[in-house]
Amino acid sequence: DSSEISEIKNYINENSDTDEKSELFGIAEDKNVIFVSIESFQNFLLDSEINGKETTPFLNDLKESEETIWFKNFYHQTAQGKTSDSEFIVENSLYPLGRGAVYFTHAQNEYHALPEILNSHGYTTSVFHANNKSFWNRDVMYDTMGYDKFYGEQAYEVTKENSFGWGLGDKAFFSQSIDELKQQEKPFYSKFITLTNHFPFELPEDEANIDKYDSSSETLNSYFQTARYTDEALKQFFQQLKDAGIYKDSVIILMGDHYGISEFHNSAMGDFLNKEITPYQHIQLQRVPFMVHIPGYKNGEIREEVVGQIDVKPTLLSLLGIKAEKDLSFGTDMFLDDQQKFTALRDGSFITEKYVYTEGTCYDRQTGEPIQSEKQVCKPIKQKVEKELEYSDNIIYGDLFRFYDFTNKDSE
Numbered sequence: 069d070s071s072e073i074s075e076i077k078n079y080i081n082e083n084s085d086t087d088e089k090s091e092l093f094g095i096a097e098d099k100n101v102i103f104v105s106i107e108s109f110q111n112f113l114l115d116s117e118i119n120g121k122e123t124t125p126f127l128n129d130l131k132e133s134e135e136t137i138w139f140k141n142f143y144h145q146t147a148q149g150k151t152s153d154s155e156f157i158v159e160n161s162l163y164p165l166g167r168g169a170v171y172f173t174h175a176q177n178e179y180h181a182l183p184e185i186l187n188s189h190g191y192t193t194s195v196f197h198a199n200n201k202s203f204w205n206r207d208v209m210y211d212t213m214g215y216d217k218f219y220g221e222q223a224y225e226v227t228k229e230n231s232f233g234w235g236l237g238d239k240a241f242f243s244q245s246i247d248e249l250k251q252q253e254k255p256f257y258s259k260f261i262t263l264t265n266h267f268p269f270e271l272p273e274d275e276a277n278i279d280k281y282d283s284s285s286e287t288l289n290s291y292f293q294t295a296r297y298t299d300e301a302l303k304q305f306f307q308q309l310k311d312a313g314i315y316k317d318s319v320i321i322l323m324g325d326h327y328g329i330s331e332f333h334n335s336a337m338g339d340f341l342n343k344e345i346t347p348y349q350h351i352q353l354q355r356v357p358f359m360v361h362i363p364g365y366k367n368g369e370i371r372e373e374v375v376g377q378i379d380v381k382p383t384l385l386s387l388l389g390i391k392a393e394k395d396l397s398f399g400t401d402m403f404l405d406d407q408q409k410f411t412a413l414r415d416g417s418f419i420t421e422k423y424v425y426t427e428g429t430c431y432d433r434q435t436g437e438p439i440q441s442e443k444q445v446c447k448p449i450k451q452k453v454e455k456e457l458e459y460s461d462n463i464i465y466g467d468l469f470r471f472y473d474f475t476n477k478d479s480e
């Protein structure tokens with residue numbers, strides 16, 4: 069009820085200074101936002117090579133560009149809801165559920181999602197994804213979160229020639245999206261969800277431009293080829309945005325939705341990375357790309373902060389110069405210095421500047437060594453993490469936003 073949501077609101081306000089503006093506040097004001105969710109893309113793909121050829125030449129250059137801010141310690145926080153969880157976290161700055169997918173179980177709740185907020189600031193909002201509209205219950209949930217339009221599989225010309233793996237190849241997907249994107253009323257917030265780099269990572273031979281890896285895991289071996297294909301599709305998309313005259317008025321955000329290689333492939337992963345995949349390494353493998361690309365920007369940098377998907381919503385609002393003061397989010401603007409900061413994974417593991425905690429062990433984040441002597445250092449953080457996950461669950465299970473007034477008095 070309303071006393072529960074007040075308690076949560078107090079907790080959130082205690083832990084973040086809502087008046088503080090980051091240096092980059094408003095830098096992308098009134099720009100279009102093109103958000104690309106890259107299927108199953110893990111950080112270890114970046115700068116990797118197979119037989120002397122880069123897996124991701126386009127993203128490698130992009131992350132070093134002076135028009136790009138790359139957060140190299142960005143973690144996915146998804147659980148069983150996979151892509152849908154990543155979407156949910158990003159749009160709401162809430163945690164996914166420990167069991168099941170909130171997209172299915174709580175699609176009728178009251179939310180205060182990004183599309184709704186951006187709508188009220190004059191944005192047109194849309195999603196492009198060439199899969200069945202009801203997959204992950206997206207058609208229902210997008211409506212709930214306030215999206216104006218959803219271009220699903222039916223909006224595309226899907227043929228035998230242009231599809232493989234899970235469906236329409238990413239190159240055809242972007243090519244066929246551009247005309248519709250051009251039609252969006254500006255400014256727009258449009259989300260693109262790629263598909264090709266999805267387990268089991270199938271690609272026709274004539275689409276492959278690097279070799280497979282050679283290990284005991286056919287999954288890992290194939291992963292590099294589909295990842296390379298998606299990298300090429302992204303390169304092509306950037307060019308198409310330029311050709312369409314959309315690029316320079318947009319900010320482009322690229323994010324990996326979740327891991328592609330599960331712990332079942334730890335032995336092959338260990339071969340590839342040339343180290344044993346300990347529980348600590350497993351957590352470090354949950355890092356996915358997060359890049360903010362701002363055409364015309366000159367101060368691109370590689371940021372080291374420990375951040376996660378939960379931080380995307382407040383970060384994006386801040387870049388757009390929108391002060392959603394009454395918003396309730398568990399994340400924080402990535403560009404603000406946040407001493408309290410931890411990035412919590414759904415299973416209770418967490419990462420801070422100093423520590424990585426998982427499976428009952430506290431590790432030194434820099435060395436990966438278990439911390440024996442100061443066993444207690446992770447304990448207070450662990451308690452906070454548990455409390456925060458519980459608060460988020462309570463919001464979802466109790467549909468608590470029904471009892472909260474998001475009306476923003478000074479919204480500019």
Ligand code: GP9
Binds near residue numbers: 199203
């Ligand atoms: C399906 C795509 C993949 O539409 O988003 O979903 P996933 O299996 O990764 O959750």
Ligand code: MN
Binds near residue numbers: 107108151
């Ligand atoms: Mn996915």
